[in-house]
Amino acid sequence: MTDTSLLDASGIAKSFGAVRALTEARLTVDRGEVVALMGANGAGKSTFVKILTGALRPDAGRVLIRGAEASVGSPAEARRSGLVPVYQEPSLIPDLDVADNLRLGDTPVEPFRAWVAELGINRLKLSDMIGELPLATLRILDLARALAAKPDVLLLDEMTAALPTDLVERVLKVVRAEADEGLGVIYVSHRFAEISQLCDRASVLRDGRTVGDLPIEPGVEDRAVELMLGQTLDLGARETSGAVTRKTGTPRLAVRTLAARPKLSDVSFDLYPGEVLGVVALEGQGQDELFEVLAGFERPGAGTIQVDGVPVRFSHPADAIAAGLTFVPGNRSEALLSQRPVRENVALPFAARLRSWGQLKLRRERERVGYAIDKLQIDTRAQGEVQRLSGGNQQKVTIGRWIATGVETLLLFDPTRGIDVRTKRQIYPLVRELAENGAAVLYYTSELAEIPQACDRAVVIFNGRVVDVIDASAADEATLMRAAYGLTNGASAA
Amino acid sequence: MSDLSTDPPLVRIGRFLRDNPMIPLLVFLFLLIAVLEAMRPGIVMPVRAGRDGLISTFWVGNLIKFAIPLAMLAACQVLTMLTAGIDLSVGVVATVSAFVCATLSSIWGVAPAVLIALAAGVMVGLVNGFGVGVVRVHPLIMTLGTGLIATGCLQVYQRLVINAGSVVPDFLVWLGVGRTLGMPNGLVLFVPFAIFILWLMRYTGFGRLLFALGSNERAAKLSGVRAWQVYIALYVLSGFIAALAGLLYLGMIRQTSLSLANPLLLPSVAAAVIGGTSIFGGRGSYAGAIIGALILRVLDTMLTLMQMPEGARTALFGVIILAVTALYVRITGAR
Incomplete structure (x- = not known):
C-alpha cells in the first residue's frame, strides 16, 4: 500500500458566466476514510459534487483518483476510474424493471442482490417495475447498485433524505463497515447526527472555497457552523426596528x-x-x-x-x-x-x-x-x-x-x-x-x-x-x- | 439579457424583424406581386391604364376574394397557436357547415339552416375545448380526432338527406361572388370580423390570457387563471369561425362536396406561421396572418399561370409553404 490518497482534488475553480461558483475547493479522501462535505446553501457544494463525479469540467484544478489524474470528462469515465455517486434523486429508469436497469449500468446481479439483502430490503424481485417501488426502496437500490460496482470512492449526496429511520441506521452501518474494509466515502449531508455517527472528518466549503477540515469530535457542530458562516455579506442594517409585539387576535x-x-x-x-x-x-x-x-x-x-x-x-x-x-x-x-x-x-x-x-x-x-x-x-x-x-x-x-x-x-x-x-x-x-x-x-x-x-x-x-x-x-x-x-x-x- | 448593441448584425436584424413582423411580410408580398407582373405583364398593372386606374382592381379584388376564407381559417390557427395549440378540425368543420347549410336550406329554409350549420361548428369546438382543456389531450391529436369524427358523421348525414338536394342561399352567393366597386362583397363580413379578432387579441382580457397560456401556463395558473375555461371558450370560438368561413366558402364555390374546404387546412396553418405566429405559443399576430393568406394566394396564382398539371401544382404549393415558413423562421428566430 502506498500513502497516496484514494481521491485528491485540489485548486478546483468553476464559473458560470459572471458567477464564480467555486474559487479554491479541495478534498482528499484516504483509504477507509469517511469525509463529510458540508456547506451552507450556495456555498458551491453541488457544483463541487458535479465536478468530482465528472458531470462538470472544472475551469482550473485537478482531480486525482488513486494518484492518477482522472481526466474526468463524463460520469461514465468517473465511474470507470473508481468514483461512484449516489444522488438524492433516484437514477433508475421508472419504465424498466430492476433487471433491465442493472443491465443498463452493467451491474453484476449477484453482488447487487447480496447488498440489497444486507441493506434490509427483503422482498425485492428483479422483475419489479422501478416506477412501482417506493422512493425509500429506490434509494437503497441505488446504493446497492453503487456498492456492487466495487468502487474505490463512494459519493453519497443527501441520500438519507426522506429515508425512514431504520433504513438510515442500516445504511450508516453498512457504509461504515465498508469503510473499515478500505472504501473511501464522501458524505454530503446537512445532518449532524448522521455525520457524527458515520464520518471521520468534515470538510467545510464556504463561498466556493474550502475553509477547513474538522475532525469529528464532541463540539464539532459549533465549529462547523462557525466555519460555514465566516464573514457574512453585509445586507445593510434593518431600517425599521419596529418593536416586535406578540400579535394577538385571529391569525390571518x-x-x-x-x-x-x-x-x-x-x-x-x-x-x-x-x-x-x-x-x-x-x-x-x-x-x-x-x-x-x-x-x-x-x-x-x-x-x-x-x-x-x-x-x-x-x-x-x-x-x-x-x-x-x-x-x-x-x-x-x-x-x-x-x-x-x-x-x-x-x-x-x-x-x-x-x-x-x-x-x-x-x-x-x-x-x-x-x-x-x-x-x-x-x-x-x-x-x-x-x-x-x-x-x-x-x-x-x-x-x-x-x-x-x-x-x-x-x-x-x-x-x-x-x-x-x-x-x-x-x-x-x-x-x-x-x-x-x-x-x-x-x-x-x-x-x-x-x-x-x-x-x-x-x-x-x-x-x-x-x-x-x-x-x-x-x-x-x-x-x-x-x-x-x-x-x-x-x-x-x- | 444579451447586450442589445453588441450582438452580430444578423441577430439584430432578426430581432428587429421579430419586433416588427409586418415589414418583411409586406415587402415579401409586393416582391411576389412584382414577380407575377414580370411573368405575365399586364396582369396586375393593365397595359392601358383605363378605367381601372394604375392597378387592375379586378385582379386585386380576385386576390382578396379568395384570400378571405383562408384568412378566416387562419384566425382559428392564430388564436389556438397563441396557446401553443392548433385546430386541425377547421377544414372539416367548414365543409360540414357548408354541406349542412346547403342541404337544410332546401328542407327548412335558409335561417334555420345557417343557424344549425354554425351550431355544428360550435359543437365540434366544444368537444375540442373539453378534450384539450379538461381531459388535457394534446390539441393536435384532439382536433385531428374530432375532424375525423365530423367527417364520418357528415357521410352518415349525407345518406339521410340524399334526396333533399341542395340550395345555396342567395345572400351567401352575394357575399361569395358579388362585387361592389370592384371589391368582393365578402369584405362586408371580413372587415368587421378582422377588426373583432384584432380587438380580441389586443384589447381584451381573453386575448391576454391566450398569450399568457402560450407563454407560460404555470405562470398563468399562478395568477389565478383557470386554463380549462379559456381552452373551452377558445376552441368553441375557433369552431364558430370555421363554420362561418365554411358558409362564405359555400357562397363562393356554389356547390357542396364532402371535402369542400378540407384543402384549406394546410394553407390556414401556413398563413398563420408565415404571418409570424409561433406554433409554440405566446407570439402571434392576426394582421400578419392576413398578409400570409394574401401571400399564399399570390403564390397559387403564380403556379396556375405556369400551367402546371394539378398534381404538380399541389405538390409544389406544399414545398413552397414549407420553404417560406422555414426561411421566415430562420430569419426571425421565431418559431
Missing part, C-alpha cells in the same frame, strides 16, 4: 399539522396581519411542499388551513388567490411570461377571472401597474419583453403583480435567489412596509442572513416538521444556522 393564516408528500410531515404555525414570518429551512426540508399547498397547487395529505378563522380548501391557485393568498415562486421563470412586456406580466391577475375577459380597463391597468412599478422601482428602460430585464428586475415584476392587485397574504419563496445586493436591499424594506400596512407575509429564504433583516418571527422546519419558533429580529446568524441544522437547545416554543 393558521396552519395546523399540515402534511404533504413527499417531504412535509407536520407543520403548524400562525401568521398574523402585520407580521412577516420567516421560514428557516435547509434545502428540501418540506418548505417547497408547504408553499405549493398554501398557493393552491397541491392538496395537503393531512392537516387544516384557516384564513381569518375560516377553514379553507384550495383545489386551484385561483381559490388561494380568492382567499387572499398570493404566491411568488423561487424560480422566476415559473412566474413570468418571458416574451411579454412588463405591463402584461404585472397585469396578468386582472384578466384571470371569467368576468374580466372582456374589454380591458386600460386606464385602471395603467394606474395599478404604474403604482407597482414606482413602488418597486422596476427599471423599465429595457422596454418590451420581460426576458430582456435583469434578474433583479424580473423578480420585482413577479412581486409587483401582487402589489398591483393589493396584498393580503404574500407567500414569498426565496425572493432574493440569484439577484444583486442592491435589489435585495430594496426588497427587505418593501416587505416590512407591506406588513406595516397590514399584510401578512410568509418569507422563506435560503440565505439565513436575511431572516433578521425582513422577519419578525421565524419557524424552523427540519425534516418536514416545525422544530422551533424563534424571534427573528434578535436572532444572529449562528443561532439561525444551528436551528436550521436541527441543533436546538431544547428551548422550543410552539
Whole structure:
C-alpha cells in the first residue's frame, strides 16, 4: 500500500458566466476514510459534487483518483476510474424493471442482490417495475447498485433524505463497515447526527472555497457552523426596528399539522396581519411542499388551513388567490411570461377571472401597474419583453403583480435567489412596509442572513416538521444556522 | 439579457424583424406581386391604364376574394397557436357547415339552416375545448380526432338527406361572388370580423390570457387563471369561425362536396406561421396572418399561370409553404 490518497482534488475553480461558483475547493479522501462535505446553501457544494463525479469540467484544478489524474470528462469515465455517486434523486429508469436497469449500468446481479439483502430490503424481485417501488426502496437500490460496482470512492449526496429511520441506521452501518474494509466515502449531508455517527472528518466549503477540515469530535457542530458562516455579506442594517409585539387576535393564516408528500410531515404555525414570518429551512426540508399547498397547487395529505378563522380548501391557485393568498415562486421563470412586456406580466391577475375577459380597463391597468412599478422601482428602460430585464428586475415584476392587485397574504419563496445586493436591499424594506400596512407575509429564504433583516418571527422546519419558533429580529446568524441544522437547545416554543 | 448593441448584425436584424413582423411580410408580398407582373405583364398593372386606374382592381379584388376564407381559417390557427395549440378540425368543420347549410336550406329554409350549420361548428369546438382543456389531450391529436369524427358523421348525414338536394342561399352567393366597386362583397363580413379578432387579441382580457397560456401556463395558473375555461371558450370560438368561413366558402364555390374546404387546412396553418405566429405559443399576430393568406394566394396564382398539371401544382404549393415558413423562421428566430 502506498500513502497516496484514494481521491485528491485540489485548486478546483468553476464559473458560470459572471458567477464564480467555486474559487479554491479541495478534498482528499484516504483509504477507509469517511469525509463529510458540508456547506451552507450556495456555498458551491453541488457544483463541487458535479465536478468530482465528472458531470462538470472544472475551469482550473485537478482531480486525482488513486494518484492518477482522472481526466474526468463524463460520469461514465468517473465511474470507470473508481468514483461512484449516489444522488438524492433516484437514477433508475421508472419504465424498466430492476433487471433491465442493472443491465443498463452493467451491474453484476449477484453482488447487487447480496447488498440489497444486507441493506434490509427483503422482498425485492428483479422483475419489479422501478416506477412501482417506493422512493425509500429506490434509494437503497441505488446504493446497492453503487456498492456492487466495487468502487474505490463512494459519493453519497443527501441520500438519507426522506429515508425512514431504520433504513438510515442500516445504511450508516453498512457504509461504515465498508469503510473499515478500505472504501473511501464522501458524505454530503446537512445532518449532524448522521455525520457524527458515520464520518471521520468534515470538510467545510464556504463561498466556493474550502475553509477547513474538522475532525469529528464532541463540539464539532459549533465549529462547523462557525466555519460555514465566516464573514457574512453585509445586507445593510434593518431600517425599521419596529418593536416586535406578540400579535394577538385571529391569525390571518393558521396552519395546523399540515402534511404533504413527499417531504412535509407536520407543520403548524400562525401568521398574523402585520407580521412577516420567516421560514428557516435547509434545502428540501418540506418548505417547497408547504408553499405549493398554501398557493393552491397541491392538496395537503393531512392537516387544516384557516384564513381569518375560516377553514379553507384550495383545489386551484385561483381559490388561494380568492382567499387572499398570493404566491411568488423561487424560480422566476415559473412566474413570468418571458416574451411579454412588463405591463402584461404585472397585469396578468386582472384578466384571470371569467368576468374580466372582456374589454380591458386600460386606464385602471395603467394606474395599478404604474403604482407597482414606482413602488418597486422596476427599471423599465429595457422596454418590451420581460426576458430582456435583469434578474433583479424580473423578480420585482413577479412581486409587483401582487402589489398591483393589493396584498393580503404574500407567500414569498426565496425572493432574493440569484439577484444583486442592491435589489435585495430594496426588497427587505418593501416587505416590512407591506406588513406595516397590514399584510401578512410568509418569507422563506435560503440565505439565513436575511431572516433578521425582513422577519419578525421565524419557524424552523427540519425534516418536514416545525422544530422551533424563534424571534427573528434578535436572532444572529449562528443561532439561525444551528436551528436550521436541527441543533436546538431544547428551548422550543410552539 | 444579451447586450442589445453588441450582438452580430444578423441577430439584430432578426430581432428587429421579430419586433416588427409586418415589414418583411409586406415587402415579401409586393416582391411576389412584382414577380407575377414580370411573368405575365399586364396582369396586375393593365397595359392601358383605363378605367381601372394604375392597378387592375379586378385582379386585386380576385386576390382578396379568395384570400378571405383562408384568412378566416387562419384566425382559428392564430388564436389556438397563441396557446401553443392548433385546430386541425377547421377544414372539416367548414365543409360540414357548408354541406349542412346547403342541404337544410332546401328542407327548412335558409335561417334555420345557417343557424344549425354554425351550431355544428360550435359543437365540434366544444368537444375540442373539453378534450384539450379538461381531459388535457394534446390539441393536435384532439382536433385531428374530432375532424375525423365530423367527417364520418357528415357521410352518415349525407345518406339521410340524399334526396333533399341542395340550395345555396342567395345572400351567401352575394357575399361569395358579388362585387361592389370592384371589391368582393365578402369584405362586408371580413372587415368587421378582422377588426373583432384584432380587438380580441389586443384589447381584451381573453386575448391576454391566450398569450399568457402560450407563454407560460404555470405562470398563468399562478395568477389565478383557470386554463380549462379559456381552452373551452377558445376552441368553441375557433369552431364558430370555421363554420362561418365554411358558409362564405359555400357562397363562393356554389356547390357542396364532402371535402369542400378540407384543402384549406394546410394553407390556414401556413398563413398563420408565415404571418409570424409561433406554433409554440405566446407570439402571434392576426394582421400578419392576413398578409400570409394574401401571400399564399399570390403564390397559387403564380403556379396556375405556369400551367402546371394539378398534381404538380399541389405538390409544389406544399414545398413552397414549407420553404417560406422555414426561411421566415430562420430569419426571425421565431418559431
